[in-house]
Amino acid sequence: MTTKNKTSSMHSIATRLILSYFSASLLVLCVLSATTLYAVRYHFAQQDYSILQASFSTINKLQSEDNFILKFGEFFEASEIKLWLLADERLIYSSQKIPLPMQLEVNNSDTFIEWSIEGTHYRALKFTLDDRPGVYAVLGVSTNAHHVFIRNFANVLLLTTIIASIISGVLGWLIVRRELSPLRRLEQHIKAITPQKLDLRIPNQHFPQELIPLVIGFNDMLDRLEGDFERLSEFSSDIAHELRTPVGNMMTQTQVALSKPRSNEEYQDILVSNVEELNRITKTITDMLYLAKSEHNLLLKTNEPVALSNMVEELIEFYEMAGDDKALTFSQSGDAEIVADKSMVKRALSNLLSNAVRHSRSNSNIDVAITQTQTSSEIAITNHGDTIAAESIPMLFERFYRADKSRQHNSSSGAGLGLPITCSIAKMHHGDVCVESSDGVTTFTLKLANKS
Known part of the structure; x- marks a missing residue:
């Protein structure tokens, strides 16, 4: 296996879960085996301790009689319990010819003396005789049978641990494979x-509880992607149409002009018409670039004090001439001062006023009301005209959106980029744009933070 494959496998959740499960099982089995082995050793030690204590009780009770060794020596010589008597640390009696270890300093009858001779293991306790000061009895037993049992038992535990670890590893692999099957289903979806x-969309009712938030989040992402794809498709169609129409007009006019000789005046009219179409293309491209830069924060924004009342007054003077054909009147109220990019705010207000002039009915009034709060300022532009359909209001700030889907260019229609640019400028100034329309009265409200 290459280094790359090893690294890939270690990054696998399944591999790490299996290794973790196997390691945890092995650790638990080792601790259990060690505890069991310790318990067996302790059991044998306690058993030997009880036997030696009981034997000493008998010796301590009978040792006051005369000729104790003569009477009971044969019993210890034939018994599994070995007896040594010491006087002033000198051996005076041994029931069997088994040498004691050199060190017998332990006087505590609760502490074992353990030694081995030629492969035979012994365990003994040293006692003090009550009626014979200075004389000690050492009682011991052979622990060979214990050692053999413990060694065999340890081998069984080791083999059991190995087999159980392998089984737990296989079971861990099966469990991980089964429990990760929802991830494979999710991958297929x-x-x-x-x-x-x-x-x-991915149905979340067939997934465990831990994966449901992931499925819901993924479905939400798909909703956003689907909407973005639809808008991108519409955007491609819209921009193609917006550019195709003026280019088609210029192509048609140029071909007609070239079909036969024309006078200078006719050529001039055609060139003027082409310039108008080129201006329309240039404005569309410029607006698109401006909108793209504003949405990606690529526009350089300068902050300076802006008196909204003065700016609105200047714009009204300009649009009063544009509204002469419809005999429109303008009214203005309120005042506010903000810190913002003057050219951007002017462009946003210009787009809203242009939109109001375009969609107002003749002999009506356009009202501009400015209000200011502690944190923000609002400019509400109200015009009288056709009511905007409720289903169209959420789409007004989409690129190239127009309620009239015929897309015919005329004096009262735009490319559909003004309102998106206005919305983008508002967001750059920590604000927003909203619209209300009912009973032939439409109000666009531009909200801007007092300090950007």
């Missing part, structure tokens, strides 16, 4: 989603 099938 995700693979089925393509740009052509963005309407597919």
Whole structure:
């Protein structure tokens, strides 16, 4: 296996879960085996301790009789319990020819003396005789049987631990494979989603509780992607139409002009018409670039004090001439001062006033009301005209959106970029744009923070 494959496998959740499960099982088995082995050793030690204590009780009770060794020596010589008597640290009696270890300093009858001779293991306790000061009895037993049992038992525990670890590893692999199957199902659902099938959604009722937030989040992301794809598709169609129409007009006019000789006046009229179409293309491209830069914070924004009342007054003077054909009147109220980019704010207000002039009915009034709060300022522009359909209001700030889907260019229609640019400028100044329309009265409200 290459280093890359090893690294890839270690990054696998399944591999790490299996290794973690196997390691935890092995640790638990080792601790259990060690505890069991310790318990067996302790059991044998306690058993030997009880036997030696009981034997000493008998010796301590009978040792006051005369000729104790003569009477009971044969019993200890035939018994599994070995007896040594010491006087002033000198051996005076041994029931069997088994040498004691050199060190017998332990006087505590609760502490074992353990030694081995030629492969035979012994365990003994040293006692003080009550009626014979200076004389000690050492009682011991052979622990060979214990050692053999413990060694065999340890081998069984080791083999059991190895087999149980292998079984736990296999079971861990099966459990991990089974419990990760929802992830494989999720992967299959995700693979089925393509740009052509963005309407597919992952059903969350078939997934465990831990994966449901992930599925819900993924479905929400698909909703956003589907909307973005639809808008991108519409944007491509819209921009193609916006550029195709003036280019088509210029192509048609140029071909007609070239079909036969024309006078200078006719050529001039055609060139003027082409310039108008080129201006329309240039404005569309410029607006698109401006909108793209504003949405990605690429525009350089300068902050300076802006008197909204003066700015609105200047714009009204300009649009009064544009509204002469409809005999429109303008009214203005309120005042506010903000810190913002003057050219951007002027462009946003210009777009809203241009939109109001374009969609106002003849002999009506356009009202501009300025209000200011502690944190923000609002400019409400109200005009009288056709009521905007409720379903169209959320789409007004989309690029190239127009309620009239015929897209015919005329004096009262724009490219559909003014309102999106206005909305983008408002957000750059920590504000927003909203619209209300009912009973032929439409109000666009531009909200801007007092300090950007």
